[in-house]
Amino acid sequence: MKDTNTFESVKATFTEYLVKNQHRKTPERFAILEHIAEIDGHFTAEVLYKNMQTNFRVSLASVYNNLDLLTKTGLLTRHQFGSHPAEYERTFHTNVHHHLVCSNCGKIKEFTDKNLKETIESKNFNNFLPTHFTLYIYGYCNKCKHIM
Amino acid sequence: MKDTNTFESVKATFTEYLVKNQHRKTPERFAILEHIAEIDGHFTAEVLYKNMQTNFRVSLASVYNNLDLLTKTGLLTRHQFGSHPAEYERTFHTNVHHHLVCSNCGKIKEFTDKNLKETIESKNFNNFLPTHFTLYIYGYCNKCKHIM
DNA sequence: TTTGTTGCAAAACGTTTGCAGCCTC
DNA sequence: GAGGCTGCAAACGTTTTGCAACAAA
Numbered sequence: 001m002k003d004t005n006t007f008e009s010v011k012a013t014f015t016e017y018l019v020k021n022q023h024r025k026t027p028e029r030f031a032i033l034e035h036i037a038e039i040d041g042h043f044t045a046e047v048l049y050k051n052m053q054t055n056f057r058v059s060l061a062s063v064y065n066n067l068d069l070l071t072k073t074g075l076l077t078r079h080q081f082g083s084h085p086a087e088y089e090r091t092f093h094t095n096v097h098h099h100l101v102c103s104n105c106g107k108i109k110e111f112t113d114k115n116l117k118e119t120i121e122s123k124n125f126n127n128f129l130p131t132h133f134t135l136y137i138y139g140y141c142n143k144c145k146h147i148m
Numbered sequence: 149m150k151d152t153n154t155f156e157s158v159k160a161t162f163t164e165y166l167v168k169n170q171h172r173k174t175p176e177r178f179a180i181l182e183h184i185a186e187i188d189g190h191f192t193a194e195v196l197y198k199n200m201q202t203n204f205r206v207s208l209a210s211v212y213n214n215l216d217l218l219t220k221t222g223l224l225t226r227h228q229f230g231s232h233p234a235e236y237e238r239t240f241h242t243n244v245h246h247h248l249v250c251s252n253c254g255k256i257k258e259f260t261d262k263n264l265k266e267t268i269e270s271k272n273f274n275n276f277l278p279t280h281f282t283l284y285i286y287g288y289c290n291k292c293k294h295i296m
Numbered sequence: 297t298t299t300g301t302t303g304c305a306a307a308a309c310g311t312t313t314g315c316a317g318c319c320t321c
Numbered sequence: 322g323a324g325g326c327t328g329c330a331a332a333c334g335t336t337t338t339g340c341a342a343c344a345a346a
Binding site for chain 2: 002016017020021071072073074077078080082086100102103104109111113115116119120123125127128129130131132133134135136137138139140141142145147148
Binding site for chain 1: 334335336337338345346
């Protein structure tokens with residue numbers, strides 16, 4: 001994957017993708033990317049949309065369109081824990097982390113593990129170029145372990 | 149996690165969960181579990197529902213209800229690649245595998261990796277009792293790598 | 297000038313819910 | 322009996338779509 005250490009390089013990655021695929025460099029697109037860069041952790045399309053209204057007017061449809069585009073570039077990950085709405089999370093400017101998901105109550109807990117990260121990232125594949133990954137470990141949190 | 153080597157032990161796990169949580173042992177529940185045991189790989193609620201109509205009549209609502217219940221027991225995993233509908237996959241009677249997901253076209257490829265499996269399964273957590281996991285590695289398949 | 301993108305509103309769709317009757321327990 | 326579960330159909334809420342106006346190339 002390309003360098004994404006600075007916001008400028010993230011923007012460059014997105015721009016390059018847009019140009020290469022005959023998409024237009026609209027103000028909405030960059031405004032959305034800038035907002036995402038400010039959000040740590042998970043967010044929904046609706047929340048991003050509402051957040052943005054304060055200083056940049058975009059339609060919810062455009063938010064959805066562009067979350068999709070950013071997901072395709074690998075700059076964004078889409079989670080769908082349990083049900084709707086989908087949750088998004090940027091893959092840049094963040095520590096690689098994994099998710100513990102309680103199968104009963106849906107509670108999510110994040111953790112980091114260098115060894116796990118390195119083991120996963122060290123893999124090579126034929127005919128597949130990896131950019132990032134998500135690991136969900138399912139089981140039971142303390143409150144729910146009694147159900148089984 | 150409990151033994152799930154035979155279908156009888158899977159059924160026992162489910163039954164135990166039902167009893168422990170004051171749920172009823174209805175014929176629909178066991179019919180659904182039996183059908184799931186026959187499906188290799190991913191399936192949707194709709195497909196399971198249609199499959200079942202040939203020899204057991206259940207409503208779609210009950211299918212949803214019970215997929216939810218089985219997900220809570222950890223016997224079933226719910227995937228939500230891209231968008232709707234959700235795809236389910238049993239966690240018993242299957243080799244542990246991982247998913248390569250193309251961020252552009254959504255194509256899924258499964259692979260197995262003993263080292264990866266063992267590394268992930270070796271982890272212990274405070275206040276969390278793991279039962280199974282899913283690893284999605286995102287990137288680009290051969291047909292789509294040109295977009296970036 | 298061409299054509300991709302936008303905002304808006306309506307539509308689509310999977311999933312959930314309310315309810316009356318049924319059947320576990 | 323009590324109350325959880327079922328089927329049915331209607332409702333819900335997120336996401337997608339159609340379309341006319343706009344603006345990037």
